[in-house]
Amino acid sequence: MRLRNAMLAVLTVGIALAALPWLLSDFLLALALSCIMYAGLAVSWALFCGATNYLSLATAAFFGLGAYVTAWGAGALPYGLSVLAGGMLAAAFAALIGAAVLHLRGAYFAVITFGLGELVRHAITYYEKAYEGTVGRIIAEAPETTTVYWTVLLVSAGAVATAFAVRESRLGLALRGIGSDEERAQTLGVNARRSKVLAFALSAFFAGALGAAMAVRWTYIDPPTVFNPFIGFQTVLIAMVGGAHTIIGPIASAVVFSLLTEFLRLQFPYLFLTLLGLLLILLVLYLPGGLASLIERWRIGDRWRWRRGNA
Amino acid sequence: MREALLSARNVSVRFGGLVAVDGVHLDVHAGELVGIIGPNGAGKTTFFHTLSGVLVPTAGRVVVAGEDLTGLPPHAYASHGVARTFQTPRVFKEMSAEDNVRFGLEFAGRTRQHPHDAFDEAGTILEFLGLADAAALPAGGLTPARQRLLEIGMALGARPRVLLLDEVAAGLSHAEVDATAQLIRRVRDQLGLAVIWIEHAVRVLMNYVERVAVLHQGAKIADGDPRQVAKDPAVIEAYLGEEGGAERKAA
Numbered sequence: 091m092r093l094r095n096a097m098l099a100v101l102t103v104g105i106a107l108a109a110l111p112w113l114l115s116d117f118l119l120a121l122a123l124s125c126i127m128y129a130g131l132a133v134s135w136a137l138f139c140g141a142t143n144y145l146s147l148a149t150a151a152f153f154g155l156g157a158y159v160t161a162w163g164a165g166a167l168p169y170g171l172s173v174l175a176g177g178m179l180a181a182a183f184a185a186l187i188g189a190a191v192l193h194l195r196g197a198y199f200a201v202i203t204f205g206l207g208e209l210v211r212h213a214i215t216y217y218e219k220a221y222e223g224t225v226g227r228i229i230a231e232a233p234e235t236t237t238v239y240w241t242v243l244l245v246s247a248g249a250v251a252t253a254f255a256v257r258e259s260r261l262g263l264a265l266r267g268i269g270s271d272e273e274r275a276q277t278l279g280v281n282a283r284r285s286k287v288l289a290f291a292l293s294a295f296f297a298g299a300l301g302a303a304m305a306v307r308w309t310y311i312d313p314p315t316v317f318n319p320f321i322g323f324q325t326v327l328i329a330m331v332g333g334a335h336t337i338i339g340p341i342a343s344a345v346v347f348s349l350l351t352e353f354l355r356l357q358f359p360y361l362f363l364t365l366l367g368l369l370l371i372l373l374v375l376y377l378p379g380g381l382a383s384l385i386e387r388w389r390i391g392d393r394w395r396w397r398r399g400n401a
Numbered sequence: 402m403r404e405a406l407l408s409a410r411n412v413s414v415r416f417g418g419l420v421a422v423d424g425v426h427l428d429v430h431a432g433e434l435v436g437i438i439g440p441n442g443a444g445k446t447t448f449f450h451t452l453s454g455v456l457v458p459t460a461g462r463v464v465v466a467g468e469d470l471t472g473l474p475p476h477a478y479a480s481h482g483v484a485r486t487f488q489t490p491r492v493f494k495e496m497s498a499e500d501n502v503r504f505g506l507e508f509a510g511r512t513r514q515h516p517h518d519a520f521d522e523a524g525t526i527l528e529f530l531g532l533a534d535a536a537a538l539p540a541g542g543l544t545p546a547r548q549r550l551l552e553i554g555m556a557l558g559a560r561p562r563v564l565l566l567d568e569v570a571a572g573l574s575h576a577e578v579d580a581t582a583q584l585i586r587r588v589r590d591q592l593g594l595a596v597i598w599i600e601h602a603v604r605v606l607m608n609y610v611e612r613v614a615v616l617h618q619g620a621k622i623a624d625g626d627p628r629q630v631a632k633d634p635a636v637i638e639a640y641l642g643e644e645g646g647a648e649r650k651a652a
Contacts (some may be wrong), residue, residue: 260507266506270493278559279479279509289491 096254104247111236115205123239125348127238127300130246131321132329132340134296137253138289139326140334141265145200149188150322151207152180152294156301157316158214161227169233173302180298181291183210188290191284195272203321211317213399218313226312233306241303249296253337256289266287297325331373333380406431406595407452407483407563412461414447414619421447423619424461428561429595434586436606436627437599437615440640445599446488448616452486452597453479466562469627479509482562486555486569490548494541498532498551499523501540513560517518519573521617526554530584541587546573550581557588564588566598570605582609603640614640 120133130151139146148275156176163172191202208212218224232238256262276282301316310313324347332343349368354362377383405428412424422444439445450456451463452567455474462471465481484505492501502523520526527533527600530550535543540551556564566585570578586609589596600606606613607627615623615630617639623630630636 263500263504263507267493269493270495273455273475273494274487274491274555275504275508276475277455277479277485278555279476279511281474281476283474285570313446 093254093258097251100155100251100254102245107243108240112238116235119235119239121348121352123235123242125345125350126239126246127242127304128328128348129341129344130242130249130296130300131325132332132344133246133253133337134249134293135325136329136332136334136340137249137256138265138286138293140336140340141257141262141269142286142289143269144192144195144286145203145326146290146293147200147204147319147322147326148184148207148294149297149325150317150319151203151210152184153301153304153321154207154214154313154317155180155183155210156298156303157305157311159298160302160305162228162312164227164229165231169237169241169306169351170306172236173245173299176297176302176305177245177295180301181295183286184294185291188287189283192286192290204322207317207319207322209243211313214317215313224311226315228310229306229308232309238303238306242300245296245299245303250337252292252296252342255293256339261285261289302378320391327370331377333371335383336380336382338385339380339382346381362375403430405429405464406466407597408462408464409448409452410462410464412448412458412463414444414451414456415459420619422451422458425616425619425621427614427621429597429623431562431595432589432593433612434589434596434598434610436610436613437597437616438601438603438606438613439600442618443616443618443639444619445601446567447619449485449565449597449599452478452563452565468581469497476509479505479559480512482509482513482560483558483565484509484550484556484561484563485565486552486567488567488571490545490552492540492543492548492551492555496540497537498527498540498543498554499536501551502526502554502558505555505560508559510558510560513562520557520560523558526557529557530554531563546577547584549573553581553584553588563595563597566596568599568601568627570600570602578605585609603631 107126111119114122129395135146135149138144156179159176159179160172162302163175187206191199264275264280267280268282268285272282305311305316328343329340333339338397351366354365358365407429409425412422412425413420425448437445447456451458454473454477456469458470462469464470465478465483468481470478470481476522493504499599524533524536530553532547532550532554533549535577540548543551553569554565570581573581585596585598588594598606598610611625612625613630614621614629615636622635622639623633
């Protein structure tokens with residue numbers, strides 16, 4: 091029941107957002123696109139990392155892999171298929187590295203996922219230089235902005251719907267158990283390795299698909315652009331600031347972040363990174379549970395007052 | 402003689418030069434309630450870790466219902482019907498008490514049926530343990546004593562054939578210990594489980610189990626009827642060893 095309501099909400103919001111290209115200027119549509127992309131990235135990141143408390147910094151690697159699938163397939167693969175293939179390649183890669191490194195926890199896991207991302211970036215740089223004789227690729231025929239927008243919207247809505255479905259499923263329960271006490275979950279019958287690899291791959295699929303979908307926005311693609319660690323960090327920050335154990339939190343935070351970044355960049359072009367950094371420090375210091383904890387706090391306070399009022 | 406439900410065969414655990422468990426044999430049959438006692442550092446909990454797959458023994462085998470599970474991950478033990486509690490309660494703090502019990506039902510207990518289907522729902526198990534009123538509360542907010550009970554509930558949710566209890570009576574009042582012991586016997590009788598119960602405090606356990614094994618410095622030094630074990634000179638020596646040793650030195 092809860093799941094059906096969530097799915098209906100995703101569908102309704104998705105349809106409403108699909109109408110934006112007719113309502114917004116090009117500039118505002120680009121802004122909406124950025125919001126929706128980061129919402130999709132943050133939600134899919136939180137799908138695995140939020141529940142299990144594993145800190146993955148591999149988002150940029152998945153995103154970049156997806157983008158390269160589009161770049162390699164340009165001209166040969168239709169856009170929609172590139173997006174699908176980008177997601178699948180990222181998922182396959184995540185399953186492979188997940189099987190190898192998901193027994194690590196905490197800082198070790200974070201560092202190794204970051205390192206793996208760098209490894210992929212350098213491997214692609216080397217491959218392109220040595221075998222293709224190029225440092226970057228030009229995507230000559232990009233689809234319309236509206237097509238890109240709808241595709242990104244579809245993938246992000248898919249990520250949100252998947253996150254809701256996983257939360258209500260046995261996989262979601264297993265992931266929460268792993269996040270709370272992995273060994274205890276295992277002694278109650280959870281195949282921790284399988285659950286983690288599955289969820290990690292699922293989360294990578296959406297990052298890869300978003301990378302593949304967004305790739306056409308850059309006419310020129312090279313490893314530093316699409317494997318930009320900033321995309322990965324931004325995703326993690328958005329999810330954490332929003333509240334990584336929720337689904338609404340990262341979405342709200344993605345919108346706030348994207349708008350704020352844009353606003354600060356336009357108003358204070360020289361100070362915007364400093365201001366963003368300050369804001370982050372304040373948030374982490376005073377709202378460690380994320381934006382979602384504000385709502386929870388308000389709700390609990392509300393219920394408490396209500397109970398007291400009745401007593 | 403019928404086959405043991407859980408069989409530890411010559412199990413040893415070494416940490417570097419320290420022998421924590423030293424060639425322990427233990428066969429437990431369905432319906433048995435076996436206590437394991439031993440002074441601090443006797444290797445009781447380490448032995449439990451090997452029986453539940455949390456720790457792979459350095460030597461020896463662990464056989465559950467005829468199947469050798471040595472070296473398999475903990476979830477394999479759980480899905481073969483071995484469920485355990487931990488000495489310090491390890492409940493899922495953020496989850497509700499009900500979800501804590503449901504956890505085992507959703508995973509290890511999913512495919513297996515109890516001979517009696519009384520414990521097929523989280524609600525029934527909570528009620529049996531007297532935790533029904535806490536069902537919706539986050540488990541981390543319960544008192545330590547209730548978290549211990551919830552640990553038992555989590556293990557029961559896994560629909561065990563073998564229940565391993567690690568010091569579930571620690572920190573409880575005399576009345577609470579008595580209630581817990583009655584509860585454990587009732588579970589055993591209703592479900593025909595094999596129960597192994599570790600306790601540091603000897604007196605607690607002796608009254609409630611039909612068979613007791615004594616670990617000392619990792620080795621099993623006695624195994625049998627509690628009244629006879631209590632008279633065993635080796636057991637007395639193990640428990641009073643320090644004082645005895647001091648006397649010998651003085652002499």
